[in-house]
Amino acid sequence: MLSGMATVAGNGGRDPDRRRALLDAADRVIRREGPQASMAAIAAEAxxxxxxxxRHFGDKSGLYRALADRHVRTVIKQLRPEFAKARTDLRVRARATIETYLDMISANLNLYRFLFHRAGxxxxxxxxHMATIVRSLGEELGAVIAADGTVADPVRAQILGHAFVGMVQTTGDWWLEHPEVDxxxxxxxxTDAVLTAMTSASRPPAGR
Known part of the structure; x- marks a missing residue:
């Protein structure tokens, strides 16, 4: 989860290199100290x-949102090519996307918990802000499902896109708390849940 990809309100035209250095300092402290890392420790690191x-981010909320942009958007950037692979078996794509997501959040556990459990x-x-970013992924996935033709109804495709994102995110959160689960x-x-839902949704709704 890395690299600043969006300008957050409150940037105020400040030096982007300095801003990046401050976010790097925040990353180091959060990775080292966990989700309870203090703002004082981040400032001292910088x-x-x-x-x-x-002042560089407007306020503490601006710093939080800058970190969300840096990391949540990077997760999405990594997931996008997995679920958007055309002409690839649906099970393979679903599995690769889920694996990529779980690998990223487990490898960046302290940052994940800081953003989703503390900052949020x-x-x-x-x-x-984070909900909007995650929702955009659901919309994008819904569009991919509709474009694939697996689910002809674009509304049903959107519902599935959001459902898949929510299911994988919440299950991943649960799994991080249960490392004993393989x-x-x-x-x-x-993957089975995704494929079952897709297969069911590809059939016309009952009563039609």
Missing amino acids: GITKPILY AEDSRTHS RRQVVDTL
Whole structure:
């Protein structure tokens, strides 16, 4: 989960290299100290005071949202080519997408928990911002499903796209809390659920 991909409100035209360096400092502290990493520790890592840290992002919420852009959008960037592979077996695509997601969140556990368990819970604007990013992935996946022709009805395709994103995200969150559960079992079960839903949705709704 990396690289700043979007300008967050509150940037105010500040030096993008300096902004990137501050986010790098935040990443290092969060990876090292976990989701409870303090803003004071992040500022100290960057060699500045906490008010100056906030000033670069508008406020603490701006910093949270900048980190969300950097990491959540990067997850999406990594997932996109997996589910968008044309002419590839649906099971293979679904499995590859799920595996990529689980690998990324488990490899960046502290950052994931900081964003989804702390920042999102602590700040309503950050929660809304991340929800918008995740929702855009559901819309994109719904469009891919419709374009594939597997599900002809574009509304049903959109419903499935959002359902798949929500299912994989919440299951991944649960799995991180249960490391004793074999990763292959999680991937297999999610893949089966996706394929079952797709197969059912490809048939005309009852009563038509």
